[in-house]
Amino acid sequence: MSLAFNPENYATQLAEKxxxxCHLLAEFDAPDPEVFTSAPEHFRLRAEFRLWYENGQPHYAMFEQGNKHKAVLIDQLPIASKRINELMTPLLDACKANPTLGRKLFQVEFLTTLSGEALVTLCxxxxxxxxxxxxxxxxxxxxxxxxxxxxxxxxxVLERDYVTEALDVAGRTWRYQQIEGGFTQPNGGVNQHMLGWAVDxxxxxxxxxxxxxxGNGNFTLPLSTRFRRVMATELAKSSVKSAVENLAMNEATNVTLxxxxxxxxxxxxxxVREFRRLQGINLDDFNFGTVFVDPPRAGLDPATLALVQGYNRILYISCNPQTLAQNLETLNETHRITRCALFDQFxxxxxxxxxxxLESV
Known part of the structure; x- marks a missing residue:
């Protein structure tokens, strides 16, 4: 598969994906995947650039994976959002003009939103x-x-260290606090497709x-409208903090975080074990019929696999189809795939x- 930026070849590379x-899921009798396309340009809402100095002047640079010594100097990045491209030149010009801003500056990070906000970190x-x-x-x-x-x-931090995103899902607009340095979905348009598919x-x-x-409640908020109650779990403190803000901002009162x-x-x-962090929460009050997982690239560990097999339905979003297929070898013992989707985030x-x-058999 060619990795070069080539919008004219977008349909071909998506067909290859x-x-x-389909090949990975064939042994599990998966239905044909629903395919959700990306915008061919300006789809990435965040980007970071190292600065490469030539004759004392900084340039935005990117590097091939595994080679930090051969810089590719760039002025624009067509896969990045229009807002990032609008900001790149004036931001760097200002840092060149003012030594307080430009001295020993080595990296610039951009975080933008579909709603038009932008946050820039100078390192x-x-x-x-x-x-x-x-x-x-x-x-x-x-x-x-x-x-x-x-x-x-x-x-x-001059004013605040976050932006507020607005995503339209199933006829409702959801607002999300996205903190600098925290995880957010990079392709906002495809993220909306993912959320809409999950809700449906x-x-x-x-x-x-x-x-x-x-995470920060990306799926939690729209999914909360489809269940009596939700218990959502997360370990990272920064993500939990954002999730608390997002639940309050959207008045999602049926979610226990x-x-x-x-x-x-x-x-x-x-x-097996009691947790102080569950104090005041009676797990017996919940009647879980569906479990939703969006694990890291390593997929689900054996204990979590065994846990989710105990529920009638499993909604599984995967950023690594190889580990998804590995997990399905176990899940296929008790469940069958009834819907499948491909989201072209990248x-x-x-x-x-x-x-x-997946639904139990």
Missing amino acids: RERL YHRPLDEDWDEPAKQLARQLDIQLIGRSRGRKR AVGSNQDDLLELYC VRLASEEVTQALTG PYSHHMESGVL
């Missing part, structure tokens, strides 16, 4: 102090951005949803996101 997913090989703040504030006002300065052990796949339910790896790792959830639900790369709905 579809064929690869330095020198300590930052209050002298940085005033020129940084002027630049933030000039470009209408949130601006953060980072150096070793220090983080200077689970349908309307009178029982409850157990969600593992909930618990800070537990997936293996701890297994221990709690099977009665055009012009080998990576793809997929989803399956």
